[in-house]
Amino acid sequence: MIKPIKVLMAKPGLDGHDRGIKVVSRGLTESGFEVIYAGLWNTPEMIVETAIQEDVDVIGLSILSGAHDVLIPAITGALSERGLLENVVVLVGGTIPLEDFDLLKRSGVDDIFIPGTTISEIANMIKKLVKDKLGKEV
């Protein structure tokens, strides 16, 4: 049997709007993913530590505060320092203007989900990326 894909869901920073991350976490669990819910108020270090401890395939980050241009590169930078960036799929969801996509992708983000994206679109993209980037059977 193929092991389910393991996804860490976290909100970096102090922004407390957690409706989106809760809904996506529930949706992914129902779609057969194993979700580790780190929830609110994570520092980049906390996210990297949890990702290592839990040996996750995917890190899903939710940001609505507009601070994505600072917070996301801090997290991908920390992942890179620990040599993890190549071994994990990094996804961002939230109010991200299209013109910021490049900046985030250059920092190591694999894909970005904007408001209105359905759970099945996210689930399909996760499967594709886990297969393509991590070379895992899904």
Added chain:
Amino acid sequence: MKMFDEKKIEELKKKEFEWMDRTKNDPGAEKVLLGGSGIPLKRIYTPSDIADMDYERDINFPGVAPYTRGIYPTMYRGKLWTIRQFSGFNTPEETNKRFKYEYESGQTGFSIAFDSVTESGIDSDDPRAKDDVGAGGVHVDYLGDMEAMFADLPIDRVTTSVTISPWPAIPITATYFNMAKDRGIPLSELDGTTQNDFLLFTCCCHLIDQVPPHNLIRFCVDLVEWCAQNVPKWHPVSFASYNYRENGITAYQELGFLFANEIAYIEEELKRDRLKIDDFAPVFSYHLSSHNDFFEEIAKFRAARRMQYKLMKERYGAKNPKAYLLRFHVQTAGSTLVYHQPLNNAVRVAYQALAAAIGGVQSMHATSYDEPVCLPTDQSVLLSIRTQQILQNDMNIPAVADPLGGSYYVEWLTNEIEERAWEYLQKIEDRGGLVNCVESGWVHREFFRAMNDHLREIKSGEKKIVGENCFRMDYEPYEIPIFHPNPEDTLDIQIKKIERLRKERDNKKVERLLDELKVVTERYENVVPTVMKTIKAGATIGEVCDVWRDVYGIWKIPLPV
């Protein structure tokens, strides 16, 4: 005063039945359609749907109980609603520039958006704050920041909503009050609002290091109690059902939670046995959502006014007519806006603003069309202000109060929303009231279920949203400017200000006052007078909140699953 003759209603019912039967095979006749809140709708409404209504008892004139038609006799003829856009970002100095731009554009009130750090009662030099200082809202550490935000702005003529969580609401409001006093404005004349909403920041949006809900409600009510006695024109709470609604709940659940929250404040004050209902209920204010179902929202505003009257009169025996009035701000529903084809949002906002205007609103924020994408630009804020000014000037809305009063449909829907809202309120009461429902996680589960239902309805196409699940395009047809607040410098600037503050203030005095605050808190005395002095002496918001964290500890938020 019954509006219809009983015999004629019986006759009409027969005729309506015959008409329904005769046209039952016409296109669409048999379709079951639901309103935005899932209420089944008939094809047409007639006097038979509101046959039991009594004009004076249920509707009456504006400014007359039960206030269904509006809280003032002349409504917009006497005073137009206040145009109050919610804004703030980066440093107080940067926000001051935006406020001036809004003021010069004809805005008639301010509303401060704070960053998550200020909302959490944390100072900018807390290491956990570094990436969020000034992001998504303005940061305030101490009195000097509030002064900078309102430099050269006439706070004696333009009212401000200090839109802050209850957790640091007292020290933040104390910065505003101290600023007013220093400018020579007596607190007895100061007009404005502190949001100070208990439910919002325990269930809709979460704050790090906040005290448990049953302790938080004490601070909520301390501010109400002190303002009711010392700052009578100030609204020390604005029950923000807008934010509860953003979780996907219905219009009637919005009202159920609104009144459950109000009741929680009332019960906390009454159990202290210091003030009577007539002494403090008149300072309450309200902040409702204007959502997508146009007529349902109008019915909701009307039902809310009638419910407030009944709650105050019948349940609490209030005699002061000011306690009967539901004076409310409206924010058009941000959650209805769509990321794709963002200019479409300007149209959504305009209709939602029209519903609020017809619904008898006192103050309004018309959400900016770009808010699903970024913080609003100067241009999108201007459009929000103009949207409201067009309603006030071009469209002849202000001439007649409650123009849909008497519509069979709207009157029926008003009754329906009211009835369902009372039922929902009863559910909360049966579970021991709102504070218990928050601590047990029941509210979190209700919100979570509502949001999942909402998403399911969008996915299945039961609910249609243009640009999201219909009329999608595979490219972006509108190019819009994106606002980049670039808060990076904010952290450095704020930390330097705090360093200077700690050098320049009388630290011994601040320490003494913080110790005094601890004693006052433990004695369950009203904390506001001590916080006023402490803030005046140069204490930071975080230092004040730390005293309370020491006394009460930190709340662990329940997960909905």
